[in-house]
Amino acid sequence: MLALLLASLGIITVDGSIPRVGRENPTWVPTFLQATLNQTRRLLLGLASPVYAVAEAPYQIAGFVHDVTADRADLLEQRDRLSERLLLLEQRQQRFDYLQQENTRLRQLLGSGAQLPSQVTIAEIVGVSPNPQRDELLLDKGSDDGVAPGQAVLDAQGVFGQVVEVAASTSWVLLITDRNHAMPVRNSRTGVRMIVAGTGLLDTLILEDLPASTDIQEGDLIETSGLGGRFPIGYPVGTVATLGSVQDSPYLSASLKPKAALSKVGHVLIVAEAAVDAAPTQPTATPAEGQSSPSTSAGES
Amino acid sequence: MRPSGLITTLVIVGSLVLAVARPPAFVPDWLLAWRPQWLILALVLWVQQLPYFRGPLFRAVFTRSASDDSTTFRRSMLAVWLAGFFADGLLGEPLGLNGALFAMIAFYLHRFRDRLAMQTLMQRMIMIFMLVFYTEVLRAFVLNWLLGQPWVLQPLTVALTSTLVWPLYDRLNRRSPASVRAQ
Numbered sequence: 106m107l108a109l110l111l112a113s114l115g116i117i118t119v120d121g122s123i124p125r126v127g128r129e130n131p132t133w134v135p136t137f138l139q140a141t142l143n144q145t146r147r148l149l150l151g152l153a154s155p156v157y158a159v160a161e162a163p164y165q166i167a168g169f170v171h172d173v174t175a176d177r178a179d180l181l182e183q184r185d186r187l188s189e190r191l192l193l194l195e196q197r198q199q200r201f202d203y204l205q206q207e208n209t210r211l212r213q214l215l216g217s218g219a220q221l222p223s224q225v226t227i228a229e230i231v232g233v234s235p236n237p238q239r240d241e242l243l244l245d246k247g248s249d250d251g252v253a254p255g256q257a258v259l260d261a262q263g264v265f266g267q268v269v270e271v272a273a274s275t276s277w278v279l280l281i282t283d284r285n286h287a288m289p290v291r292n293s294r295t296g297v298r299m300i301v302a303g304t305g306l307l308d309t310l311i312l313e314d315l316p317a318s319t320d321i322q323e324g325d326l327i328e329t330s331g332l333g334g335r336f337p338i339g340y341p342v343g344t345v346a347t348l349g350s351v352q353d354s355p356y357l358s359a360s361l362k363p364k365a366a367l368s369k370v371g372h373v374l375i376v377a378e379a380a381v382d383a384a385p386t387q388p389t390a391t392p393a394e395g396q397s398s399p400s401t402s403a404g405e406s
Numbered sequence: 407m408r409p410s411g412l413i414t415t416l417v418i419v420g421s422l423v424l425a426v427a428r429p430p431a432f433v434p435d436w437l438l439a440w441r442p443q444w445l446i447l448a449l450v451l452w453v454q455q456l457p458y459f460r461g462p463l464f465r466a467v468f469t470r471s472a473s474d475d476s477t478t479f480r481r482s483m484l485a486v487w488l489a490g491f492f493a494d495g496l497l498g499e500p501l502g503l504n505g506a507l508f509a510m511i512a513f514y515l516h517r518f519r520d521r522l523a524m525q526t527l528m529q530r531m532i533m534i535f536m537l538v539f540y541t542e543v544l545r546a547f548v549l550n551w552l553l554g555q556p557w558v559l560q561p562l563t564v565a566l567t568s569t570l571v572w573p574l575y576d577r578l579n580r581r582s583p584a585s586v587r588a589q
Contacts, residue, residue: 106483106509106513107485109483109487109505109506109509110506110507110509110510111508112502113487113490113502113503113506114502114506115501115502116501116505117501117502117503117506117548117552119552120500120501120502121500121548121552121553122552145491145501146501148497149491149492149494149495149496149501150495150498152492153426153492153496154497154500156422156423156426156496157422157426159428160423160424160427160428161428164428232426232428233428233528234497235425235426235441235497236497236499236555237435237438237439237441237560238549238555238556238560239553239555239556241498270498277498284554284555284556285553285554300472307430307435312458331476364457370428388510401533
């Protein structure tokens with residue numbers, strides 16, 4: 106009994122000291138020990154996946170039954186609605202293509218780094234963390250599908266979170282609203298850089314250490330800044346919901362309403378490669394093929 | 407009527423599923439803090455039925471049955487500890503956390519097993535409340551230490567709902583050979 110408790114305490118201490126995001130190795134943890142723990146965690150997550158699959162089965166069955174028994178008139182109406190939306194999006198896509206080429210030419214003229222193409226994987230949410238204090242979701246895609254820790258997760262509206270743990274066919278995603286999550290962002294109106302952090306509430310984010318002199322208004326759109334290299338640049342994170350001054354403090358208090366539908370379940374996008382290339386490219390006459398803006402990356406999926 | 411190993415296995419698997427099941431959309435967020443600790447209830451059921459019901463995990467780890475009670479106890483503790491690791495993977499918690507908690511629960515239940523078997527349902531419900539409450543406080547302490555998770559009333563709410571659910575498990579457990587022997 107004592108041996109088991111001591112062994113547990115040692116494992117908890119070592120495993121807990123390894124940051125979940127990126128799993129960087131602390132200096133005092135031997136590399137082989139970290140590799141062993143990571144492998145063990147991958148194995149356990151793989152073993153646990155069937156339990157989540159069974160737990161999700163009632164929702165899958167309900168969805169299937171709903172699809173099968175859906176009224177024909179409803180389906181036709183939905184088809185018409187989607188056709189109209191497709192037409193609208195195709196028109197927007199043409200505009201984006203033009204803007205993308207123009208953006209590429211301008212970046213080349215400036216000698217600025219080119220944006221790397223994003224590889225997008227569509228994944229389905231198959232579970233949520235049973236601990237209400239942690240905002241984490243389980244996706245049905247894992248390392249077999251090219252998912253790796255640190256990759257950004259988006260939905261149709263905005264930034265969702267990032268992958269923190271990966272098994273062969275599943276992966277855990279830390280939502281941007283988790284208390285342990287923070288990310289660099291910028292104000293789309295002014296370009297001012299900030300840090301947005303989670304609060305533990307699915308409908309609230311906060312802007313940290315915002316000087317009182319910052320040019321910011323309620324309703325401003327906050328988007329990813331691309332700094333840190335984890336989240337691709339330009340994706341919406343949220344809109345400023347409340348602004349206030351703190352008495353005897355040089356900082357503002359500001360909260361955001363996330364753009365992503367964090368409380369809903371469905372499909373999300375995992376962005377595999379979206380960092381900005383650090384090395385400036387030489388200006389060329391023709392725009393590089395395959396370069397994509399965030400909007401087109403999501404659209405390509 | 408004595409419960410078969412199959413029924414106990416199904417109850418344990420059902421508890422695993424309930425522990426991670428996503429609540430329907432209409433369930434408000436605040437209610438999630440009242441989710442019973444299904445894993446601990448299943449563990450208590452399993453440990454109280456030892457050595458008559460060892461379970462698939464025990465058989466998977468130790469292909470041959472133990473020769474005496476002492477060996478069975480040691481092997482059971484190891485199986486419980488390994489089950490805790492599975493729970494770590496299931497819940498996405500730091501490795502070793504549930505192993506330690508499960509081993510402590512199993513040790514307590516084994517130490518007082520004959521006394522517990524003679525208690526009334528109300529006494530056993532109080533025991534479950536204390537067991538789940540202390541376990542959740544320890545879990546909250548470790549998660550606060552390692553992940554900065556805030557202190558909340560969750561240990562209390564989880565212990566309360568787990569206590570209310572326990573009679574369903576107790577009904578099955580009271581029919582077990584271990585319980586019959588103690589009586």
